[in-house]
Amino acid sequence: MAETLTRRQLLAWRNAIFVVFALSGISIASWVARLPAVRDHLGLDTAQVGILIFAMSAGSVIGLIAAPPVMLRVGARAGMVLSLSIVAGGTVVIGLGTSVFSSAVVVGVGLAAFGFGNGSVDVMMNVEGAAAEKAIGKTLMPLMHAFFSFGTVAGAGLGALASALSIDVAVHLAVIAVIIVVSVLVAIRYVPRGVEADDPGLAAPKEPFRQRLVASLAVWKDVRLLAIGVIMLGMAFAEGSANDWLAIAVVDGYDQSNTTAAIIFGLFTVSMTVGRVAGGPVLDRFGRVPVLRVSALLGFLGILAFIFAPVPWIAYVGAAFWALGCSLGFPVGMSAAADTDDPKQSAARVSAVAIIGYVAFLVGPPVLGVLGNHFGILHALLLVLVLVALAGLFSPAARERSRRVRPTVSA
Template sequence: MSEQTPLKARPRRELSAWRNAIFVVFALSGLSVSTWVARLPAIRDGLGLSTGEIGLLILGMSAGSIVGLIAAQLIMGRFGPRRGMVFSLVTVSVGLALIGSGAVLFEAPAVVLVGLIFFGFGNGAVDVMMNVEGAAAEKEIGKTVLPLMHASFSLGTVIGAGIGAAMAALGVSVLWHTLGMAALIAVVIVFTVRYVPVSDELGDGGGADAGAATSMNRPSLGERLRAGLAVWKDGRLIMIGIIMLGMAFAEGSANDWLTLAVVDGYDTTNATGALVFSVFVVAMTVGRVVGGPLIDRFGRVPVLRVSALSAVVGLALFILSPVLWVAVVGTVLWGLGSALGFPVGMSAAADDSRNAAARVSAVAMIGYFAFLVGPPVIGLLGEHIGLLNALFLVLGLVVMAGLASPAAREQQPRR
């Protein structure tokens, strides 16, 4: 690897603009996810699909996410984070438009499936890029900010879930809802990425000089692939991935199934299901807002252990409660407990900045395995034992994540 010229300290104004731009990217990703989730019951009812068939549709989204995770490092290496994030979120917008069109205009599950593949690919790719950029900004700031960035994702889901609940209550078509959100995401990302610094290392051709530098110093495709495979030999990284697997299952199962579990398990309306999902994402947002200061004070491991305990208790209440209000209390604990696993795992993976993109991509891939196998497994279990009982699988994986939490211990003190 060629020697890198030491980076000069960025002016505070430039660093703040960079941080805030990543906040917006996280929020846009969250907005897109909750747009899909909040309208899932309406899409299911409109297409007349079973729980198992919905699980297979979500499998397409999960498969797209895995491909996006794998491709993210290569996209960043070739085009840099600026253009990479624009490409990824525009792909998400195309996916949303196809989802709405397939559900309403064509009434074709196949079109919805194609839309979900685009949607998953874009969100999988941007997930790696925004976390790598967020970890880089975190190191320069010298404080834990990735949980707050993930809180921005949750804030986006809160806004999206609120809009979705309102659209469902008002009877607004899924088509117009998804088209509006798709246009908003595409426009905002184009204006946001100009505040992301050009990175010679990642090959962002932000100008003639940058392009010349990167053409000389950029690793070859083979070198990037070998570097990406080498990180899988790191046992600590695998354990961090296990933390993310359990917590991603806890978060992802809510994203995929909470609305339907409330509607079917507690015999409520679609609007109520969307409202309870809003409670979950509000709880996650609160957990991520307060998480950074808690981690800086107590350390990653104690916070992760308490988080896992909260998620386990919350899931148990949600599954076993005989009444809706107790399930809502469980939803709050579930959301609080799920809040920090993914961002803390990303931050821990990026402790070694020499190959941060490959390491973040690797643990994200392990975490996203939950999104790949989770939807069809929970869907198939739900067909036979009910969605609420199927969530016991999630509870067990969260216990496993709590046991693996020591792997996320800080490797070096903050400045």
């Protein structure tokens, strides 16, 4: 069906997925922006905040695992609406747990639901994005992930504004929840039926749950997919480590101020977004493997410069190269995982590599913290250097399996 859509319908489909990516980013940044207020209102210490964050992380992993069978059951369109509705519900519960009930348990329940919804929609929007990418005939996944970044910027900005105006956490997060639900209900109208699990030919007859579960787990036997997972592991580890430790490394490693550290982290996020916006045309021109190799080299040189810079400004340039180098790893890994002739396998394959990426995001920062405590945070980043090099070595696994066929569109 996707190949018979008009150009206008194809672009509307693409734009709808852009919105879904942005909504996920807005939700996450809104929570992060109000985390200090939640902590202060509940009187939590650092360890207790860590437990709350673990509830969200656990929910995210469960959502990643649940996404493939949910997609096979209800389809991508309904699945994305359901997942973002759960995100919105969790967001409201977080606000109520903070401002109304003053209960860390209620906030934890909200965060678990919030994480579940974001984990499941992460798989679904990437599978649907890969389908739109294939139908349109252009590399779009990096730009879709750039919209996630745009969403985080918007969410952080709204959170900062709400905090500056002393808007209650519950009110702020309730407004965000309404924005999420209304926006996804409007956007989803432009996602065509008859794609992936929405297609009755793919969804029926329904297989028993046990068979669907076995089919989802079977993808882990695919050696190529596991190699793509290594790429995801290295690049996601590099991105997640920068999110948590780059600013501290600037302060502790180069004796700079907190303000300077914030500026350098801003440079990193801008460079990451630029890399993703520019990545699509570059990938179309040169292909996944050459681009991943160059990206890994840029990331390797950037991290190397950041660790061993004789003067701070070289470290700052290194941070920009670090961001550019790992900006395409996650979206390209998702595209490569979804690159299969069997649409029913796409969700399970994307879920598998997404789990690897999320594990890197979740496990990487604590590991670096332990290493940094013993060897210093700059030396701890040598682990990131090794994993980025490994991602570069495994880049051939992401090679395109087939040429994209330009869709036949009607006027």
